[in-house]
Amino acid sequence: MGGIARYITQRLxxxxxxxLILLTLVFLILRVMPGDPVxxxxxxxxxxxxxxxxYRHKMGVDRPIPVQYAEYLGxxxxxxxxxxxxxxxxxxxxxxxxxxxxxELAFFGLIFAVIFGFGSGLIAAIRADRPIDHVVxxxxxxxxxxxxxxxxxxxxxxxxxxxxxxxxxxxxxxxxAFTFQSITGFYLLDAIxxxxxxxxxxxxxxxxxxxxxLGFAQAGLLGRMTRASMLExxxxxxxxxxxxxxLQERVVILYHxxxxxxxxxxxxxxxxFAILMGGAVLTETVFSxxxxxxxxxxxxxxxxxxxxxxxxxxxxxxxxIINLIVDITYSFIDPRVRY
Amino acid sequence: MTRTLVxxxxxxxRKFSHGRHALRKQTILKVGLVTVFLFLLVTALAQYSWFTxxxxxxxxxxxxxxxxxxxxxxxxxxxxxxxFSRVIAGGKAxxxxxxxxxxxxxxxxxxxxxxxxxxxxxxxxFLSLTMDAIYSFxxxxxxxxxxxxxxxxxxPMIWAVGVVYIPTYFRVTRAEVLQVRQTTYVEAxxxxxxxxxxxxxxxxxxxxxxxxxxxxxxxxxxxxxTVAALSFLGFGLPPPAPDWGxxxxxxxxxxxxxxxxxxxxxxxxxxxxxxxxGLVGEGISDLVNxxxxxxxI
Numbered sequence: 341m342g343g344i345a346r347y348i349t350q351r352l353x354x355x356x357x358x359x360l361i362l363l364t365l366v367f368l369i370l371r372v373m374p375g376d377p378v379x380x381x382x383x384x385x386x387x388x389x390x391x392x393x394x395y396r397h398k399m400g401v402d403r404p405i406p407v408q409y410a411e412y413l414g415x416x417x418x419x420x421x422x423x424x425x426x427x428x429x430x431x432x433x434x435x436x437x438x439x440x441x442x443x444e445l446a447f448f449g450l451i452f453a454v455i456f457g458f459g460s461g462l463i464a465a466i467r468a469d470r471p472i473d474h475v476v477x478x479x480x481x482x483x484x485x486x487x488x489x490x491x492x493x494x495x496x497x498x499x500x501x502x503x504x505x506x507x508x509x510x511x512x513x514x515x516x517a518f519t520f521q522s523i524t525g526f527y528l529l530d531a532i533x534x535x536x537x538x539x540x541x542x543x544x545x546x547x548x549x550x551x552x553x554l555g556f557a558q559a560g561l562l563g564r565m566t567r568a569s570m571l572e573x574x575x576x577x578x579x580x581x582x583x584x585x586x587l588q589e590r591v592v593i594l595y596h597x598x599x600x601x602x603x604x605x606x607x608x609x610x611x612x613f614a615i616l617m618g619g620a621v622l623t624e625t626v627f628s629x630x631x632x633x634x635x636x637x638x639x640x641x642x643x644x645x646x647x648x649x650x651x652x653x654x655x656x657x658x659x660x661i662i663n664l665i666v667d668i669t670y671s672f673i674d675p676r677v678r679y
Numbered sequence: 680m681t682r683t684l685v686x687x688x689x690x691x692x693r694k695f696s697h698g699r700h701a702l703r704k705q706t707i708l709k710v711g712l713v714t715v716f717l718f719l720l721v722t723a724l725a726q727y728s729w730f731t732x733x734x735x736x737x738x739x740x741x742x743x744x745x746x747x748x749x750x751x752x753x754x755x756x757x758x759x760x761x762x763f764s765r766v767i768a769g770g771k772a773x774x775x776x777x778x779x780x781x782x783x784x785x786x787x788x789x790x791x792x793x794x795x796x797x798x799x800x801x802x803x804x805f806l807s808l809t810m811d812a813i814y815s816f817x818x819x820x821x822x823x824x825x826x827x828x829x830x831x832x833x834x835p836m837i838w839a840v841g842v843v844y845i846p847t848y849f850r851v852t853r854a855e856v857l858q859v860r861q862t863t864y865v866e867a868x869x870x871x872x873x874x875x876x877x878x879x880x881x882x883x884x885x886x887x888x889x890x891x892x893x894x895x896x897x898x899x900x901x902x903x904x905t906v907a908a909l910s911f912l913g914f915g916l917p918p919p920a921p922d923w924g925x926x927x928x929x930x931x932x933x934x935x936x937x938x939x940x941x942x943x944x945x946x947x948x949x950x951x952x953x954x955x956x957g958l959v960g961e962g963i964s965d966l967v968n969x970x971x972x973x974x975x976i
Binding site for chain 1: 702809816823825931950957
């Protein structure tokens with residue numbers, strides 16, 4: 341166990357320079373970028389240069405870049421990410437109020453991806469070179485070429501506009517949105533805790549299309565890897581041995597093959613989460629989902645420096661943590677890996 | 680003189696026939712190449728108004744928001760324009776940005792990878808860490824931030840999307856260099872007195888070409904999607920230029936009223952082109968790694 345503790349400490353220490361580099365990059369990009377929060381806020385309106393300069397001075401964006409940088413870093417160490425220029429609230433508050441929405445979406449997107457991707461890959465591998473295998477492979481390759489925002493819109497057209505089975509966008513239906521009280525920020529959890537059946541169904545219905553949209557590309561990638569990995573493992577001598585012993589095919593696949601096939605798949609899981617966050621930008625935009633990704637898009641539009649920096653750092657920290665968890669899980673799945 | 684000419688011709692013929700031989704059973708690669716070539720051809724031709732059935736920007740005589748018909752194969756939009764004409768002309772930005780960005784990231788990323796892997800030390804460690812930081816961050820979000828910084832338009836988009844892919848090439852080439860650096864033949868060349876630049880250019884770089892080729896085709900497929908997404912979010916070409924991503928964003932407004940054709944057709948084009956590049960990538964991977972094909976991964 342001492343090995344794992346040391347490994348975690350090492351990894352966390354290594355994360356710090358990485359975050360610092362990323363933060364510095366974003367910080368510099370924003371300072372070099374044409375336009376600042378004041379010109380984005382007041383630009384185009386009939387405002388005198390003096391007033392704009394006064395605002396710049398008040399916000400502290402007219403000071404030398406090194407001074408701003410030092411002050412910002414100092415703030416972060418104290419857990420202060422600055423205030424959003426746009427909403428005038430602390431950035432960290434803004435992030436925490438929106439992050440559960442993104443996390444809920446990502447969670448269900450991932451569940452869809454795992455069930456669909458994993459299942460399809462497994463079926464394709466077991467029935468290799470049969471018709472079902474070809475169908476699945478076409479789906480896998482096609483999923484790479486699918487623009488997420490377009491998939492979301494098509495799902496909206498078919499299931500919301502034409503068929504009317506599911507809501508078009510947002511997290512809650514009209515009347516429920518007024519009465520709904522959120523405690524955790526995870527609406528489905530809140531709804532289940534609240535116990536009102538109509539609310540639970542409404543929340544769940546709003547989750548279906550965005551989750552499928554977000555999870556689709558992941559499903560393809562996961563399915564492809566599962567298939568490849570399973571085929572590789574099914575070729576191994578120990579699988580032949582297991583079959584020769586007279587074990588049932590189900591046992592061979594589930595206990596002898598699948599466990600070993602999982603190893604390379606878990607590795608990419610951390611990376612998948614980064615892609616998932618990227619996909620969240622589009623999914624949240626298409627479905628008017630009030631998450632951190634759509635917050636970031638609007639902050640970029642408004643040149644809201646602290647909000648952009650804060651969101652980027654927060655997303656990066658989150659992805660690092662996920663990666664760390666994945667790497668630790670790895671040692672449990674593969675006993676050969678020791679830290 | 681004649682001798683050189685004959686030698687040269689012989690070289691070309693051998694190269695060509697070798698290439699053809701290699702392509703013989705590569706259906707995937709061929710389908711991909713044909714798709715990409717068709718897209719290039721149609722998009723290039725569609726920039727001239729005699730090629731498209733109606734003018735994609737200025738034609739305003741069609742009925743408003745009408746579904747597909749014999750006159751307007753893919754329907755018309757809210758500004759009385761022909762969707763089909765816009766769709767076949769709308770790939771310009773995607774193709775230019777995709778090729779430009781991949782060329783940019785390939786050259787910067789590979790050179791950094793070669794040098795970094797070859798020199799090692801603090802420089803290598805710092806660069807690797809920077810690249811890892813960029814790599815682990817969602818590429819879509821990074822591209823968005825960069826486009827906001829560089830401004831809208833094709834040039835800025837090439838830079839924004841290009842920067843995102845640099846770490847991919849850096850990693851691939853660096854890994855390859857680390858392997859090649861330790862081989863006996865590099866040691867031998869060094870013993871003969873070759874300098875670092877020569878070793879990198881003549882002995883290390885060629886060894887990374889295969890890996891770079893396959894990666895770049897997959898990057899092109901991904902770049903098409905990224906460009907479309909950026910345009911969809913409003914960071915792309917300014918209107919009224921025809922562009923798939925932007926046209927889909929425009930069509931989104933009329934989705935509730937059931938005008939499905941505005942978004943369906945540009946989307947299908949994006950899929951087809953991205954799929955074409957993806958198939959080329961598959962084909963090249965099979966070509967450089969025959970074992971992979973037999974396993975039919």
